[in-house]
Amino acid sequence: MPECKGWLLDLFEDSEDDVVLYIIARDGRRLRLHTCFPVTFYARGSNTELRTLWRFLSSQSPKPVLKRTRRFDAFTRQDETVLEVQVQRAFLQRPLFERVAKSFPHLTFDDADIQLSLRFAAATGVFPLAHCTVSFDEGDTLKSISPLEKAWALTPSRIPFRVMTIAPNCDPHRTLPERLEIDCGRSHYQLSLFPERGLLVNLKALLERFDPDILLTSWGDTWLLPYLLETSEKHSLPLPLNRESRKEVRWQKERSYFSYGRVVYRGQQVQLYGRCHIDRRNAVLWDDYGMEGTLEACRVTALPLQVSARSSPGTGISSIEILTALREGILVPWQKQQAEMVKPASELFLADQGGMVYQPVVGVHKNVAQIDFVSLYPSIMVNFNISPETIINDPAAENLVPTLGIGIDNSITGIVPKSLKPLLMKRITLKKETARLEAWDPRRQDFARRASALKWLLVTCFGYLGYKNARFGRIEAHQAVTAYARELLLRAKETAEAAGYEILHMYVDALWIRKEGGIDKEELDTLLEEIQLNTGVPIALDGIYRWLVFLPSRQNENRSVPNRYFGAFEDGSLKIRGIAARRGDTPSYIAGVQDRILKMLADWPDPAAAIPDIIQYLQQSIRLLKAGRVPVQELLVSQQLGRKLDAYTTLPAAARAALQLEGIGKHLRPGQRVRFVYTRQKDGVYAWDLGNAPDPAIIDVDQYVKLLIRANSEILQPWVGSEKDLVARLFASGGQLALPRQPKAHPALHARQPPANPCGALAIIRTI
Amino acid sequence: MGRTLASTTQVLLHEEGALSRFRRALRKSDQQALDDLFNAAQQHLAASAYAAHTLPFETFLLSMLLEEHKEVMRLRQAVKELQEMHA
Numbered sequence: 001m002p003e004c005k006g007w008l009l010d011l012f013e014d015s016e017d018d019v020v021l022y023i024i025a026r027d028g029r030r031l032r033l034h035t036c037f038p039v040t041f042y043a044r045g046s047n048t049e050l051r052t053l054w055r056f057l058s059s060q061s062p063k064p065v066l067k068r069t070r071r072f073d074a075f076t077r078q079d080e081t082v083l084e085v086q087v088q089r090a091f092l093q094r095p096l097f098e099r100v101a102k103s104f105p106h107l108t109f110d111d112a113d114i115q116l117s118l119r120f121a122a123a124t125g126v127f128p129l130a131h132c133t134v135s136f137d138e139g140d141t142l143k144s145i146s147p148l149e150k151a152w153a154l155t156p157s158r159i160p161f162r163v164m165t166i167a168p169n170c171d172p173h174r175t176l177p178e179r180l181e182i183d184c185g186r187s188h189y190q191l192s193l194f195p196e197r198g199l200l201v202n203l204k205a206l207l208e209r210f211d212p213d214i215l216l217t218s219w220g221d222t223w224l225l226p227y228l229l230e231t232s233e234k235h236s237l238p239l240p241l242n243r244e245s246r247k248e249v250r251w252q253k254e255r256s257y258f259s260y261g262r263v264v265y266r267g268q269q270v271q272l273y274g275r276c277h278i279d280r281r282n283a284v285l286w287d288d289y290g291m292e293g294t295l296e297a298c299r300v301t302a303l304p305l306q307v308s309a310r311s312s313p314g315t316g317i318s319s320i321e322i323l324t325a326l327r328e329g330i331l332v333p334w335q336k337q338q339a340e341m342v343k344p345a346s347e348l349f350l351a352d353q354g355g356m357v358y359q360p361v362v363g364v365h366k367n368v369a370q371i372d373f374v375s376l377y378p379s380i381m382v383n384f385n386i387s388p389e390t391i392i393n394d395p396a397a398e399n400l401v402p403t404l405g406i407g408i409d410n411s412i413t414g415i416v417p418k419s420l421k422p423l424l425m426k427r428i429t430l431k432k433e434t435a436r437l438e439a440w441d442p443r444r445q446d447f448a449r450r451a452s453a454l455k456w457l458l459v460t461c462f463g464y465l466g467y468k469n470a471r472f473g474r475i476e477a478h479q480a481v482t483a484y485a486r487e488l489l490l491r492a493k494e495t496a497e498a499a500g501y502e503i504l505h506m507y508v509d510a511l512w513i514r515k516e517g518g519i520d521k522e523e524l525d526t527l528l529e530e531i532q533l534n535t536g537v538p539i540a541l542d543g544i545y546r547w548l549v550f551l552p553s554r555q556n557e558n559r560s561v562p563n564r565y566f567g568a569f570e571d572g573s574l575k576i577r578g579i580a581a582r583r584g585d586t587p588s589y590i591a592g593v594q595d596r597i598l599k600m601l602a603d604w605p606d607p608a609a610a611i612p613d614i615i616q617y618l619q620q621s622i623r624l625l626k627a628g629r630v631p632v633q634e635l636l637v638s639q640q641l642g643r644k645l646d647a648y649t650t651l652p653a654a655a656r657a658a659l660q661l662e663g664i665g666k667h668l669r670p671g672q673r674v675r676f677v678y679t680r681q682k683d684g685v686y687a688w689d690l691g692n693a694p695d696p697a698i699i700d701v702d703q704y705v706k707l708l709i710r711a712n713s714e715i716l717q718p719w720v721g722s723e724k725d726l727v728a729r730l731f732a733s734g735g736q737l738a739l740p741r742q743p744k745a746h747p748a749l750h751a752r753q754p755p756a757n758p759c760g761a762l763a764i765i766r767t768i
Numbered sequence: 769m770g771r772t773l774a775s776t777t778q779v780l781l782h783e784e785g786a787l788s789r790f791r792r793a794l795r796k797s798d799q800q801a802l803d804d805l806f807n808a809a810q811q812h813l814a815a816s817a818y819a820a821h822t823l824p825f826e827t828f829l830l831s832m833l834l835e836e837h838k839e840v841m842r843l844r845q846a847v848k849e850l851q852e853m854h855a
Contacts, residue, residue, distance in 0.1 A: 349820040352773045358814045486818060506814070558807045 001143060003135040006031070007159045008126055008145075009213055010304055012273060013091045013116055014247075021142060022243065022274045023134060024159060024213060032243070032274065033134065035142035037090040039119055041097060042071060042082040042331060045107035050083050053104055060096065062088060071110070072330050074389035074415060074472065075338055080331070082110070090116055101334075110331035117304050118319055122326035127302035129295060131157045151299045152422045154429060159295075164212035172223040173666070174689050180224075184210045200237045203228070207240050213275060214305075215241070216291075220279035225249070225270040243274025256671040259312075263642055265671025271306045283309045285456060292446050293453035300423065300454070313460040314470075317419075320457070321472045324419040330389075333471055340475045341393050343405070350403050351479040355508030356486045359560040360550035364607070364718045365504055367518045368567070370542040370575075371528065373488065375424055375455075376509035377462040379537045380484045382421050386465070387414020388474035401480040402487040408480070415472055420461055427454040485509065488535040495531045499523075505550060507562055510542070519544050543569040547607060549718050551579070557722070566715065568602035580711035587704070589634035590711050593621045597712055608719050615720075615729055618712060622730065625704055628696060635704060636688055638675045641668055653678070657687035664690060678703040776817035779824045780809060808835035 006025035014020045017034035025031055043053055057064055065086040070079040085100075087093040097112050121127040125147040135143045149156060164184040168177035180199070182189040184206065191202050217224050225241065229249065232239040242249060252269035267282045280286050283294060298308040301316040302323050308316065325332050343351065373379065380386065384399075390409045397407020430451040437444045464470045466478025485508065493503055496513050505512040515523075524541060531539045548567030553559040564578035580586045581594040597614050601607040624630055639654035645662065648655050657676035658668045666689060668674060675688035678700040686694040709730070713723040720726045774782070784806050791799055809816075812831035821827050 346822070348772060349822065352771055353817055353820065354771075354775075356814055356818065359811050490818075556807075558803070559810050 001135050001137060003133065004029075004031070005131070005133050005148065007157075008128055008130050008132055010128070010274060010276060010306075011117055011120060012304070013094075014244075015091055018089045018091050019116065019120070020244070020274075021134075021145075023132075024161070028160070030211065030213070030243075031134070031136075031140070033136050033140050033142045036088065037116075037120065037123075038065075038086050038088050039090045039093045039114075039116075040084060040086045041093065041112040042084055042110040043100070043104070043107045044080055044082045044110070045104075049104060049107055053083060053100065053107065056100070056103065057085060062092070064088070064096070072328075074325070074330055074387075075333075075336075075474070077389050077392075077409075082331070090119070109334040111326070112334040114322060114326070114332060115303060115307070115319065117307075118302050118323050118326065121302040122323055127151055127299060128304050128308075129156075129159060129299050151302070152426055154426065154433070156299060161214050162210060162212045163214045163216055164206070164210055165216045166220070166224060167218035168224060172219050172227075175691060182206065184212060196231050197235050197237065200228075200232055200235060200239060204237070204239055211243075215272065215275060215277045217277065217279050219281050220277055221269050221282040222254075222267045222279070224279075225277065226268075229270075241275070241277075242272050247273045249273075254669065256669045263640070263671040265640075265669055266310070269310055276305045276309075278306065278309045284312060285453075288456075289449040289452040292449040296450040296453040297457070300426075300457070313456040314464055314467075316457050317461045317464050318471055320419045320423065321415055324415050325472070328415070328418070330415060336471065336473075338388075338474065341406075347405055351476075351483070353486070354482055356489050356506060357508060357562045358503075358506040359562060360505035360512070360565070362550050362552045362560045365512075365514060365548050365550070366546065368504060368512050368514050368545045368548045369519045369524060370510060370512050370545065371492075371524075371531075371539055372511075372542045373492075373509040373535075374428065374538045374540055375458055376485055376488070376537060377481055378420050378424050378458045380481050380488070381461070381465070382417045382424055383536055384408060384480075384484055385410055385414055385417050386477050386480050386484075387416035387418075388465075388472050388477050390414040391474060391476045391480065393476075402483050404476075404479060404483050406476055406480065416461070416465060416477070420458070423454055423457060427451050427458060430454070488537055491534045492531045492539065495534050496527060499527050499530070501527070504548075505562070505565075512548070543573075543575070545575075546570055546605065549715075551714060551717065554714065557717075564714075566598060568607075572602055574598055574602050579714055585637055585639045586711065587635045587637055587707070589625075589630050590704070590708050592634070593618070593708060594711050594715065598715065601715075611716070611719050614716065618708075619730055621708060622705055625701055625708065628699075628701075630704075632677060632693060632696065632699070635677050635699065636675045637677065638673050640673050641670050643670050653685045656683045657685045659683075660685075660687040661689055776813050776824060780806070780813065780816075780828060783825055783828065805832045808832045811835065 004023075004025045004027065006023040009022040009024050009030075011019060011021045014034070019035050019037040021031075021033045021035070023031040023033060043050065054066055057066055065084075065088070067084040067086075069082060069084045071082050072078070073080045087096055094113075097109070101109060101112070117128055121130075124145050126132045126145050127147075130151070131148040132145055133148060134145045137143060162184070164182065167181050169179050169181060170177050177193060179193060180191045180203075182191060182203075189202075189206065191199050193199055228239055228241070250269075250271040250273070252271070254266060254268040256263055256265045258264075267279075269279075269282065271277055278294065285293065289296075294309050295305070297313075297316055298305045301308050301311075301319040303311060303316065303319050322332050324330075384401075385408055390412060392407045392409050393405075394407050395405040397409075399408040399410055400406070401408065430447050434444055434447040434451060437447070462478070462481060465473055465481060466475060467473040489506055489509070489511070492511055493506060496503060496511065501513040501515050503511060504514055521544075528539050528541065545567040546569065549565060550560060551564040551566075553561045553564075561578075566574060566576040566579060568574055576582055576598065579594070581591045581598070586594075597617065600610045600614050600617065604610045637653070639652075641654055641658055645655055645658055645668075651659070653676065654674045657674045660683065661668060661674070676685040677688065677694055678684060679686045679694065679698040680700045681698050684700070686698065709727060710723060713720070713726045716726060720729060787802075791802055794802060806828075809828040809831040812827075812834065816824055816827040816831065819827050
């Protein structure tokens with residue numbers, strides 16, 4: 001019987017072969033194996049209804065295997081009697097379950113809608129991208145499969161993927177591209193979009209010759225693949241995008257949804273069979289952790305690569321918990337019916353709180369240390385065993401949650417800590433390894449990106465614990481985590497104050513502390529050890545600031561806000577939170593100027609000394625704007641649409657730009673970004689995606705000058721005073737500013753050459 | 769994530785809003801003093817939230833008093849230093 005070692009690339013259900021697996025063999029072959037994979041779901045409810053269900057299922061063809069058994073329910077914390085329904089072919093489970101759920105709406109179902117890859121990983125230990133051994137017969141039927149590595153392996157084996165990169169030469173949502181840039185192996189190709197037939201013939205030849213495992217595209221979901229498929233149909237020339245020739249590609253519609261107080265847009269998806277399509281523009285967090293992080297997320301969540309690349313970290317964490325539950329034989333609820341425990345109002349006051357957020361001492365501070373708990377919330381869940389099934393409603397319990405009248409049952413380890421522990425350990429180890437590697441080491445980036453993928457999963461796990469509809473979410477567990485977090489932060493505060501430190505600010509898991517006479521590193525290490533001892537959770541030094549500024553509120557300068565600060569560490573690097581340069585909608589020119597000003601501040605031991613230079617630089621930047629020497633691209637504002645266009649009563653700038661696009665047939669959904677420039681025309685804006693570049697003469701330069709001054713006034717406030725004071729200083733030598741002359745040497749000019757096409761730049765010259 | 773109760777920050781804003789008629793009828797100089805008091809309450813929002821008091825306005829009043837007393841202590845110290853200088 002043939003046997004080989006390789007990596008599981010993809011697996012999916014199939015009407016003929018039931019479950020199809022694509023394996024990248026070590027010897028370079030690509031194997032298509034198939035197997036019959038039985039899947040199980042459970043039903044519970046009244047005996048009468050279960051008997052009717054039994055009769056209903058017995059009459060089905062093929063008849064599933066039925067059994068009365070007991071399984072553990074995490075929410076009732078006991079074994080429940082259930083009807084086990086084992087469907088012999090995975091492909092048949094979904095349609096059968098849909099019929100059952102419709103006919104028996106009063107029954108409770110578990111394990112009913114679980115992704116095939118998770119069931120497969122739970123049953124065999126082989127997850128997508130896992131290194132494994134397979135044996136199969138001559139008919140390519142899988143006989144056995146076993147893993148050669150775990151998802152938690154620190155350095156997973158390197159997979160010899162064949163990757164083909166396809167990208168249009170420009171943003172297709174703005175202008176129709178002329179050609180496709182294709183990279184495969186060491187070869188680079190340029191295929192013209194026209195004639196269409198030629199493009200199809202050449203692309204087909206490339207796909208057949210190179211036979212890629214991964215199709216890495218730009219705008220593949222939203223433009224490229226739909227365009228190619230449409231063209232191929234038009235010319236009746238099939239394009240082998242799928243490796244499965246019998247199957248059509250898998251489409252998923254675009255959607256907008258509400259999450260964490262804002263609307264999120266997900267573009268339509270095109271997924272392939274036997275080959276993975278990843279659209280860099282539609283993949284989740286691609287800019288943050290790239291291919292390495294995407295592969296890591298796929299491994300640990302056990303979701304197929306194409307799915308995990310497009311899923312939020314929340315779906316990822318949910319998958320990890322489902323996998324743990326499947327392995328432990330715990331029921332995975334289909335539609336959860338879990339209400340919050342009844343509690344007195346006084347307890348609700350104590351429980352319904354988030355992390356502890358202080359109001360910092362506004363102003364400039366010198367020699368400040370920032371210390372952070374390491375992955376505080378996940379650490380709390382793991383260390384204190386917080387999970388839906390470990391929470392007990394007993395104020396007399398042995399392990400009480402601080403200030404809340406609930407306890408933790410430590411006789412069992414919960415699903416959530418069990419799922420998170422390896423994730424947390426792996427992230428901490430990866431971070432430590434990254435810190436140990438030399439800066440030139442190529443593994444550094446790989447480790448850092450994979451650690452980032454794990455970080456996002458850990459960040460989301462807390463939110464999912466409190467999400468009522470999450471499979472293993474429970475409000476009390478969520479409240480217990482924040483109660484512990486507040487307690488630990490206060491213990492850290494007390495420990496630091498006892499050691500003679502002054503607390504400038506505290507924010508959920510971080511403290512900013514200062515000491516008379518400066519910070520001594522050895523003394524600080526002792527403090528960190530003491531805090532760890534008092535809290536049981538590791539805490540680390542984020543850095544010591546040479547100086548740090550806590551900014552007041554934008555609306556009221558007499559009030560402080562918790563998350564608007566910036567400062568320079570001892571090595572001169574900056575940390576910036578909540579100011580214009582970090583906001584997604586700030587035009588890149590303004591963000592660039594602000595970044596440079598921050599660097600100028602950081603270059604001086606006493607930032608006040610940099611102010612004269614900064615004022616001069618700001619004057620030059622304003623002069624550049626007024627002289628029309630800033631490329632229009634750098635003035636683009638990019639804002640998200642918060643709602644549907646007809647739902648606005650007064651139209652903000654973004655909606656006015658979206659309306660212009662509507663006029664030329666480009667429809668935007670809530671959560672999508674609109675790019676525009678401010679103009680002096682009727683609408684006040686010009687949508688960038690209208691196609692043609694706007695006439696430079698219509699740009700509202702004054703508006704940009706205003707934005708530039710406002711953005712920089714917020715960071716210069718401690719040294720210059722209010723926006724009015726800054727304007728007064730900027731225009732004190734107004735005569736000089738009024739001259740439309742070229743600046744001698746503008747730092748930004750080194751980075752930005754004037755555009756070759758003068759139409760792309762502002763050509764307007766205005767005087768004050 | 770959704771919350772059942774309004775956050776302490778929201779409660780403070782609400783209380784401030786509820787006193788807008790009171791504030792309007794004050795002299796301008798008195799309005800400034802009232803604003804200072806609310807700024808003082810805002811400075812201790814974290815403590816007010818953690819206290820989880822049934823009547824949060826009481827903790828706001830206490831925060832105002834606390835800042836007032838800090839100011840008294842600061843002034844007392846300044847007077848003492850001045851007296852010592854001139855003694």
